[in-house]
Amino acid sequence: MAVSLAPDDLLRRVEGDVRRAIRRGRNGLRYAAGTDRPKVGLTPKDVVWKRDKAELWRYRSEAVQYAPPVVVVHSLVSRSYVLDLHPRNSAVRFWLEAGLDVMLLDWGVADAVEAENTLETYADHYLPEAVDAAREAAGTDDVTLLGYCFGGVLSVLSVARNPELPVRNLAVMATPVDYAGMRSLTGLIREGRLDPDELVDETGNVPPEAIANAFRLLRPTGDLASYATLWQHLWNDEYVEGYQAMAQWTRDHVPFPGATFRQTVGQLVRENALVEGTLRLGGTPVDLGAIKVPFLNVMAEHDHIVPIAAAQPLTGLVGSEDASELRLKAGHVGLVASRTAAKVTLPQIAEWIAGHSDRVGG
Amino acid sequence: MAGRAPLWRRAFDAVEKPLGDTLASGARSGAFADVLAVALRVNRRLQREVERRTRRALHLANLPAATDVRRLTQQVTELQRQVRALQRELERATDGKPRERPARR
Numbered sequence: 001m002a003v004s005l006a007p008d009d010l011l012r013r014v015e016g017d018v019r020r021a022i023r024r025g026r027n028g029l030r031y032a033a034g035t036d037r038p039k040v041g042l043t044p045k046d047v048v049w050k051r052d053k054a055e056l057w058r059y060r061s062e063a064v065q066y067a068p069p070v071v072v073v074h075s076l077v078s079r080s081y082v083l084d085l086h087p088r089n090s091a092v093r094f095w096l097e098a099g100l101d102v103m104l105l106d107w108g109v110a111d112a113v114e115a116e117n118t119l120e121t122y123a124d125h126y127l128p129e130a131v132d133a134a135r136e137a138a139g140t141d142d143v144t145l146l147g148y149c150f151g152g153v154l155s156v157l158s159v160a161r162n163p164e165l166p167v168r169n170l171a172v173m174a175t176p177v178d179y180a181g182m183r184s185l186t187g188l189i190r191e192g193r194l195d196p197d198e199l200v201d202e203t204g205n206v207p208p209e210a211i212a213n214a215f216r217l218l219r220p221t222g223d224l225a226s227y228a229t230l231w232q233h234l235w236n237d238e239y240v241e242g243y244q245a246m247a248q249w250t251r252d253h254v255p256f257p258g259a260t261f262r263q264t265v266g267q268l269v270r271e272n273a274l275v276e277g278t279l280r281l282g283g284t285p286v287d288l289g290a291i292k293v294p295f296l297n298v299m300a301e302h303d304h305i306v307p308i309a310a311a312q313p314l315t316g317l318v319g320s321e322d323a324s325e326l327r328l329k330a331g332h333v334g335l336v337a338s339r340t341a342a343k344v345t346l347p348q349i350a351e352w353i354a355g356h357s358d359r360v361g362g
Numbered sequence: 363m364a365g366r367a368p369l370w371r372r373a374f375d376a377v378e379k380p381l382g383d384t385l386a387s388g389a390r391s392g393a394f395a396d397v398l399a400v401a402l403r404v405n406r407r408l409q410r411e412v413e414r415r416t417r418r419a420l421h422l423a424n425l426p427a428a429t430d431v432r433r434l435t436q437q438v439t440e441l442q443r444q445v446r447a448l449q450r451e452l453e454r455a456t457d458g459k460p461r462e463r464p465a466r467r
Contacts, residue, residue: 052446112439113446184390193395196403202432217389221382228374232367 005251007288020235027240031230038245040193041081043092046102049133053108056130058101058137059092065099066357068127068140068168071131072104073151076122076260077211079252080106082337083148086245088238091336091346093282100357101138105130105151110255117257119264120282123157128165142166144346144353148336153268156314160279160290169356170320171296171349173308174332177274177317181309184218196265205255212253218304246337275313289319296352298326298335298345305332324352 004010030036049056056071070093074080083104084092095102105127110117134143145167147155152175159167179186188194201207216222226247233239262282273279279286295318299311308327315325326348330340367375388394417427 112435113442115439116443184386185388188395190399191392191395193392194399194402196401198406218386219382220385220389221378225374225378225382228371228378232371 017105023235023237024308027234027237030239031234031244036244038086038248040248041084041088042087042246043084043090043096048103048137049130051126053110053114053132054126055106055108056103056133056137057106058103058134059096061101063096063099063361064101065301065359065361066354067101067138067360068143068357069101069103069134069138070095070144070146070353071134072102073127073145073147074104074106075148075150076107076110076154077150077253077256079249079254080104081194082249082333085249086242087336089242089245089337089342091341094342095348095350095353098347098354099361100350100353103134103137103143105258107254110205110257112203114255115258116334118259118281119154119157119236122154122260123161124282124285127154128159128162131165131167142168144171146173146349146353148170149175149177149332151175151179153274156288156291156318157264157286159283159293160286161284161356163292167293167298169294169353170291170318171352172314173298173349174300174303174311174335175297175314176306176310177314178310178312179269179272180275181307181313182305183312184307185214185305188214188217190269192270196262200258200261201255203255204258206258206261208253208255211256212251215250215305239356246333250333274317288314288317291318292320293319294322294356296324296326296349298328299348300328300330300332300335302330302334303332326352 044060045057046060047055048058058069059186072080072083074083084090087093091106092102107122107126131143131145135141143166145155147153147170152172155170155172156175156177159165159170168253175181179190183190189196189199199206199210201210220227225241230240230243244331267273267279271278274286274288277285295315297315299308299310300306301308303311312325315323327343328335328340328345328348330338330345334340335345413428417429420427
């Protein structure tokens with residue numbers, strides 16, 4: 001492209017560069033000083049149920065058009081505000097605007113008291129109680145469950161083990177079932193070189209630093225690349241705001257309950273029990289074929305944490321006649337929090353849920 | 363139209379991508395897992411040794427050590443678990459039966 005050397009054009013370019021340099025300096029100082037911390041999870045909500053540290057939040061909406069409510073089940077290792085990161089980047093807000101009645105099951109921050117919580121604690125106790133509370137709050141007979149990442153595993157186990165659970169639809173996003181397909185993350189513990197107990201701290205849980213380091217090993221230069229991108233866009237206020245929110249979330253892991261971790265390593269990772277059909281919880285076998293409700297498996301093509309190979313087999317394992325898949329060009333987090341999410345992922349999930357719900361208003 | 367990345371960024375990417383892939387594949391290797399396991403064990407043993415020595419010194423001065431605090435924390439944790447279990451039993455006893463669930467559609 002030819003560059004104009006006309007004095008007016010030159011002046012305009014210099015002016016633009018100076019303006020950017022000033023903004024870059026201001027944003028850089030703010031970022032380094034840490035004075036401009038982003039506010040996350042701002043969408044107004046009410047706590048409709050609480051048990052121990054688990055809470056069910058219902059987001060306020062004047063424009064609910066569909067029933068039953070959607071209960072989003074979050075993962076056990078990260079903070080749920082990734083689903084409501086920023087007013088301009090919020091899956092929750094998007095689904096509310098699509099007319100859904102959105103609730104979110106947040107597990108809180110596990111400490112020593114939760115160290116003995118097992119998969120059964122979540123799948124057979126907390127989740128069914130939260131589902132009951134959700135339909136009571138919404139005045140409906142059932143709910144739609146939407147699990148994200150390990151929250152998807154818990155949702156699937158809960159529905160499979162409790163066929164009487166009033167769940168009308170089940171959707172999962174980036175949910176691992178075939179642990180042979182996620183060697184990057186599980187490689188260190190899969191072959192028994194590392195014992196799960198070596199990763200558990202004195203509280204009985206896997207500390208957040210260990211979880212963060214495990215994710216860091218997937219892309220050892222990821223932090224550097226992310227700082228380079230920040231430097232490149234430091235002049236852009238909107239970018240910096242979004243970056244700070246996301247960076248805060250990626251550093252903000254929560255302890256993983258030790259007993260659940262041991263089961264995950266022993267059965268899900270080493271035995272690959274969900275795919276092999278050998279999973280036993282509470283002394284009884286778990287049959288994913290017992291899931292008969294309409295099912296949606298959402299996978300991200302660029303997911304380096306839960307690759308397609310780890311998530312895809314779930315569609316064939318459930319017993320639902322109405323089982324479908326969505327493969328989206330996004331990463332693990334980009335599935336719910338990114339520009340692609342707002343344009344592609346979230347609308348398609350909302351459309352599937354709306355299509356499997358009753359229209360009640362609007 | 364998205365502009366082309368600046369020269370420095372293209373140079374950075376040219377180095378970062380292959381380097382990142384090499385490091386990631388190294389981190390997935392059995393040798394790395396072995397080194398990590400040994401490092402974790404050594405670290406834990408060192409920690410125990412430091413605790414043992416500082417405990418002796420602190421106890422000489424009649425001060426509580428980390429292990430004493432940990433023991434107390436474990437007792438509080440156990441109490442909290444018992445309170446939770448009791449709370450559940452109480453709810454079951456007063457609230458009665460589990461909530462009725464409608465038949466699924």
